Each structure stands twice: as structure tokens, then as C-alpha cells.
Amino acid sequence: MRKSARAVVVSATLFGASTAGCFALFGLDGYGPPAVDVEEDAALDAGDASAPEARADAPVDAGGSAKVVFVTSGRFNGAFGGLDGADERCQESAERAGYVERTFKAWLSDANASPSARFARFGADAGPPIVLADGRLVAEGFAELAESGPRVPIQLTELRTSVNDDGSGPSCAGVGLVWSNTRPDGSARGTSSCNGWTSVEAVGRLGSSSSVQDGRWTDECLSSCSQEARLYCFEQ
Secondary structure (H helix, E strand, C coil): CCCCCCEEEEEHHHHCCCCCCEEEEECCCCCCCCCCCCCCCHHHHCCCCCCCCCCCCCCCCCCCCCEEEEECCCCECCCCCHHHHHHHHHHHHHHHCCCCCCCEEECCCCCCCCHHHHCCCCCCCCCCCEECCCCCEEECCHHHHHHHCCCCCCCECCCCCECCCCCCCCCCCCCCEEECCECCCCCECCCCEHHHHCCCCCEEEEEECCCCCCHHHCCCEEEECCCCEECEEEEC
16 A cells, blocks of 8 residues: 555544644554545445445554544435345445455434444443544544534545535435434434335435534434435444
8 A cells, every 4th residue: 555645634632642732644554544536436326236346545544443434425225124234235335445354334223223222332431533534533432423413524435535415404305315313322313214224115314414513414304215315334
């Protein structure tokens, strides 16, 4: 993997520093993804199940104990085989992007389970820090994410491309909408889960990936399950 000269600015708390402020890393092996320009795969964006080849320039750990979150480059209707099917889509997306031997799960709830119960180390007050694939800090942990929302939009895909949501409001017609049915604290929002994420003949609750510092990132609006939307995938 080639070294990069770009700076990835992350919160000092990612590296255990006690002083306030931010640090910049310049081309250190093992920290941050390489600086490359990629185009979002059109088949994935259209919800095509065909998988591109694994990337040779895959992102690596953002540093320390930080965990990555991404929004899928692919979009899906609400019938993807329940929570297990959503987790499989997150894992497949992650592995195609080069996150090998790392586990990802979908930020998604049905009537029986939610991230607060399904995710590892969910309730930790002090982390692990949550970062985008380019190292930007989303939250110091799930406690901050639940209380304040993400510091930056969760709009970077596993391929490190942006979904480019215009953030125009709760119209349920934006390109950055994400299946959720989940409150900011990780509990189930209600029963709007496309019949357990198995049917297009129902309604599902969505979040908006353009939202920051509020709960709309995971709780925006309702839509027909025949609509295509993305998934949030959190590293465990």
C-alpha cells in the first residue's frame, strides 16, 4: 500500500491524548485510508446484487481502538431477509472494500431486536470512538451518538465515496436515506420495519445520512418498503 501525504485530522481522544485539540497524521502506515479517488459502483447504487472485485487499496484501521461506520454504496428495498440479511449486506460490502477479518452489523431494528442489544460494547460511556473510513470522528462512543448525534454526516460509503444527499428535509425522497426503525439510543423506534424487513408491502422508518447533531440521522420519516434506501454499517 502506498503512503499518502494527505493529513487525516481526528480528535486527540482517538490516540489517548490528554490535551485538547486535534492532531494530523501524515502518511503513517496502518493509520487512515490511502488518498485515492474512486467512483461509486453504479450497479451497487442501483441495488444490484453483483459484487465488484475486492479493492487492492482498501482502507485500514483509523487508529487505536476506533471503530468504522459507513453507509452502504448499494441501495435496497425493505425486504432483505430480516436483520441477518441486513448484516450480511453490511459484511459483504465491507469485505469487498477490503475490511477483511473485521465484523460489521447493520444499524437496524425489528420488533424483537435492536442495536442496543445486538451490538458489541454498545453502552460504553467512553468509546470506542466511532470514525468514518477516512478517519473523521463521528462520536467518542455510542453514548455521545445517542445524546448528541453524529459530529459529521455519515455519508461516506465503504468505497470512500459520498452519497451526496442534499439534506432538503423529511421528504423521504432524498438519495441519502437509510433504513433504520431505530432511535438514537439504539432501541427500536416502533413496528415500522417492513414486516421484520421481509416485505415490500409495508412501511419502514428511515434516517437521513445528511443530519448532524440531532436524531434525524436515524429517525427521519416513514416510507413504503418498495423504496430503495441504504444501510448504516457499524464495525463491532
